[in-house]
Amino acid sequence: MGRLRAKGKAGAAKAYVTRTSAIKKLQCSLADFRRLCILKGIFPREPRSRKRANKGSSAPTSFYYAKDIAYLAHEPVLKKLREHKAFAKKLSRALGRGEWSDAKSLEDNKPVYRLDHIIKERYPTFIDAVRDIDDALCMVFLFASLPSNARLPPSLIENCSRLAAEWQLYVMHTRALRKTFLSIKGIYYQAEVMDQTVTWLVPYQFTQSIPADVDVRVMLTFLELYQTLLGFVYFKLYTDSGLVYPPPLDVKKDEGGAGVGAFSLQSTSQSAPSAPPKVRAVQIEGRTISGKDVRQAIKSMAGVDSEVDGDVDMQNPDSNPMEVDEEFVPQPSTSDPHSAASLTTLKALAALPQSLTTSLFSPYSFYLSRETPRPIFEFIVRSFGGRIGWPASSGSGSPFEESDESITHVIIDRPVVERADESSEERERRLRRKYVQPQWVVDCINAGKILLEEPYTQGKTLPPHLSPFGEYEGAYDPALGLTGQTAQESESEDEDVVIPEADEEEGEGQLAEKTALRAAADANDAASLRAAELAAEVAGVDYGTFEKEVRKSRKKSKAAPEDGAEEGEQDMNKMMMSNKQKKLYEKMKYSQKKKASERETLEEKKQLLQKQKRREAKAG
Numbered sequence: 001m002g003r004l005r006a007k008g009k010a011g012a013a014k015a016y017v018t019r020t021s022a023i024k025k026l027q028c029s030l031a032d033f034r035r036l037c038i039l040k041g042i043f044p045r046e047p048r049s050r051k052r053a054n055k056g057s058s059a060p061t062s063f064y065y066a067k068d069i070a071y072l073a074h075e076p077v078l079k080k081l082r083e084h085k086a087f088a089k090k091l092s093r094a095l096g097r098g099e100w101s102d103a104k105s106l107e108d109n110k111p112v113y114r115l116d117h118i119i120k121e122r123y124p125t126f127i128d129a130v131r132d133i134d135d136a137l138c139m140v141f142l143f144a145s146l147p148s149n150a151r152l153p154p155s156l157i158e159n160c161s162r163l164a165a166e167w168q169l170y171v172m173h174t175r176a177l178r179k180t181f182l183s184i185k186g187i188y189y190q191a192e193v194m195d196q197t198v199t200w201l202v203p204y205q206f207t208q209s210i211p212a213d214v215d216v217r218v219m220l221t222f223l224e225l226y227q228t229l230l231g232f233v234y235f236k237l238y239t240d241s242g243l244v245y246p247p248p249l250d251v252k253k254d255e256g257g258a259g260v261g262a263f264s265l266q267s268t269s270q271s272a273p274s275a276p277p278k279v280r281a282v283q284i285e286g287r288t289i290s291g292k293d294v295r296q297a298i299k300s301m302a303g304v305d306s307e308v309d310g311d312v313d314m315q316n317p318d319s320n321p322m323e324v325d326e327e328f329v330p331q332p333s334t335s336d337p338h339s340a341a342s343l344t345t346l347k348a349l350a351a352l353p354q355s356l357t358t359s360l361f362s363p364y365s366f367y368l369s370r371e372t373p374r375p376i377f378e379f380i381v382r383s384f385g386g387r388i389g390w391p392a393s394s395g396s397g398s399p400f401e402e403s404d405e406s407i408t409h410v411i412i413d414r415p416v417v418e419r420a421d422e423s424s425e426e427r428e429r430r431l432r433r434k435y436v437q438p439q440w441v442v443d444c445i446n447a448g449k450i451l452l453e454e455p456y457t458q459g460k461t462l463p464p465h466l467s468p469f470g471e472y473e474g475a476y477d478p479a480l481g482l483t484g485q486t487a488q489e490s491e492s493e494d495e496d497v498v499i500p501e502a503d504e505e506e507g508e509g510q511l512a513e514k515t516a517l518r519a520a521a522d523a524n525d526a527a528s529l530r531a532a533e534l535a536a537e538v539a540g541v542d543y544g545t546f547e548k549e550v551r552k553s554r555k556k557s558k559a560a561p562e563d564g565a566e567e568g569e570q571d572m573n574k575m576m577m578s579n580k581q582k583k584l585y586e587k588m589k590y591s592q593k594k595k596a597s598e599r600e601t602l603e604e605k606k607q608l609l610q611k612q613k614r615r616e617a618k619a620g
Contacts, residue, residue: 017069029085036075038225077115087110127194135222167230170243175385177190476598
C-alpha cells in the first residue's frame with residue numbers, strides 16, 4: 001500500500017503560493033512586495049489547475065512559485081525595507097514630540113539599500129546586460145522628457161537626462177548608430193554595441209502630461225533598477241573605449257541649452273597624472289636592489305633572447321613581448337595533407353577596412369534651420385561623421401555660424417518664401433548650398449548611401465518614409481513597386497493595352513473576343529485547343545494574348561492537384577498531433593492566412609493606384 005498524502009501538502013498546492021500568503025510569509029506590505037518582485041524579476045505564474053493550487057478553492061487570485069517566495073525571504077533589500085519602516089515610525093514619533101535633535105540624527109542615519117548585487121545576479125555577463133538595455137533606454141528617455149511635479153522630483157529628471165546624454169555621447173563617439181525611423185510615437189533608433197542590436201524609442205519634444213490613472217510608483221521602481229543597470233553598462237563601455245566616466249559637464253554650456261554638447265569626452269591618458277609609484281628597495285647580500293633594477297635585468301634578458309630568435313624588437317621601450325599577436329601557422333591535416341586550416345587572427349580582423357556607412361556624412365557640413373529639432377539631427381549627423389551647426393535660438397555651442405563657407409546642406413522644414421531684400425551674396429550662398437527636408441537625412445542612413453536631394457528639396461511632396469526594421473518573411477514591400485513590378489502586374493498591363501475598354505459600337509466584337517479567350521482557358525485537349533484558336537482568329541484576338549491565356553489555364557490545372565495533395569498530407573499530419581499541438585497549429589495557420597490576405601489587399605490597392613496614374617497620364 002502506498003504512502004498516503006495529506007490534502008494540500010503536495011503537488012500543485014505545495015508548488016504554488018497565493019499573493020496573500022506570500023505577503024504574510026515575508027511580513028511586508030503590498031507595495032514593498034511589488035517592489036521586490038520587480039527588482040528580482042519575479043512574476044505571477046499560471047498553474048495548470050487553479051483549483052488544486054488553491055487547495056480546492058476556485059476564488060480568483062494570483063499565484064507565485066513557492067521557491068521564488070523562499071528566494072525573496074533572504075533578500076537584503078527586504079531587510080532594508082523593514083528597517084526603513086521602523087525608521088519612519090521613529091521619525092514620526094520624534095517629530096510629534098518635538099525632539100528635533102533626535103529627528104535630525106535619525107534622518108542622517110536613514111537606511112538606504114543598494115541594487116548592485118541584484119544587477120550582478122540578473123546579468124551574470126556583460127553581454128547579457130547590453131542585450132537587455134532596450135527597455136532601460138526607453139524608460140530613461142521617456143522620463144527625461146517629462147516635467148517635474150510632486151511625484152517626479154527635479155533630481156530624478158536631471159539624472160535621466162544625464163544618462164540619456166551619456167548614451168548618445170557613446171553612440172556618437174563609436175559611430176554605432178545603424179537605423180532610424182520617424183514614427184508617430186517617436187523616433188526609433190537602432191545601434192550595434194558589442195555585436196548586440198540595441199533598439200530604443202525617443203519621444204518627440206512636446207509638453208508631456210502624466211495621466212492620473214498611471215501608477216507612477218511601479219514605473220519608478222523599474223526606473224530605479226534601470227538607472228543602476230545603465231550605470232554599470234556605461235562605466236564598462238566608456239572604460240573599454242579608453243574614456244573617462246562620467247564625462248565632465250560644462251555648467252555654463254548646460255545652462256545655455258547646449259544639450260549633449262555640454263559634455264566633453266576625455267580619454268584616460270588625458271586625465272590628471274597620478275603620483276609616481278614609490279620605488280621599493282630590497283637588501284640582498286649587502287646590496288640595495290630596487291624594482292627598476294629588476295625590470296632592467298628582465299629587459300636585458302629579453303633583449304638577448306630577441307637577438308637569438310629575431311621575433312621581438314626590444315629597441316622600442318613601449319613594446320611588450322607578452323602582448324605580441326602571434327600569427328597562426330596553418331598545419332596540414334593528417335587525414336588530408338593537401339588541405340590547411342585557415343583561421344582568422346585578431347591582427348587580420350583589425351586590418352579589415354571599416355564600413356563606409358559609419359562615415360556617411362563625413363564630407364558634408366549641415367546647418368539646421370530654427371524650426372528643425374536640434375537634438376535629433378545633431379545626434380544623427382554626428383553619429384555618421386558629419387559636422388552640424390545651428391542658430392543661437394536653438395541653444396549655445398554651435399561649432400560654426402550660418403555664414404560659414406563650408407556648409408553644404410541646410411536642413412529646413414518650412415515652405416519656400418521668396419525674399420525681396422535678398423542680397424547678391426546671400427543669393428550666391430543659397431545657390432551653392434542644398435536645401436533639403438529632414439527626411440532626407442534619415443532616408444540616407446537607412447539606405448546606406450547618399451540619396452538624390454531633388455525629391456527632398458524644400459517645399460516638395462516627400463516620398464513615403466518606410467520602416468527600415470525587418471518584417472516577417474514574405475511581407476508586403478511597398479518599395480518593390482518603385483524599382484520593379486511582378487509578373488502578374490506586367491501581364492495585367494499587357495491585357496490593358498491589348499484589350500481596350502468596351503464601346504457601344506464595338507460591343508459585339510468584344511463579346512466574341514471574350515468568348516474565344518474563355519474557350520481557350522477551358523480547352524483540355526489538342527482538338528478543343530485548335531478549335532479555340534480558330535475562334536480567336538475569327539474574333540480578331542492577337543496570338544500573343546491567346547498564348548498567355550493558355551499558359552494561365554495550364555498553370556491553374558497543375559496547381560490544383562498539388563494543392564489537393566498538400567491538403568491531404570496536412571490532414572494526415574494533424575491526425576497525429578495532440579490537442580495542444582492542433583490548437584497551436586490552427587493559430588499559426590490563421591495568422592498566416594491573415595497576413596496573406598493583408599498583403600493581397602495592399603497589392604490590389606497598389607495596382608489600382610498605378611492604373612489610375614497611367615490613365616491620368618494618358619488623359620493629360
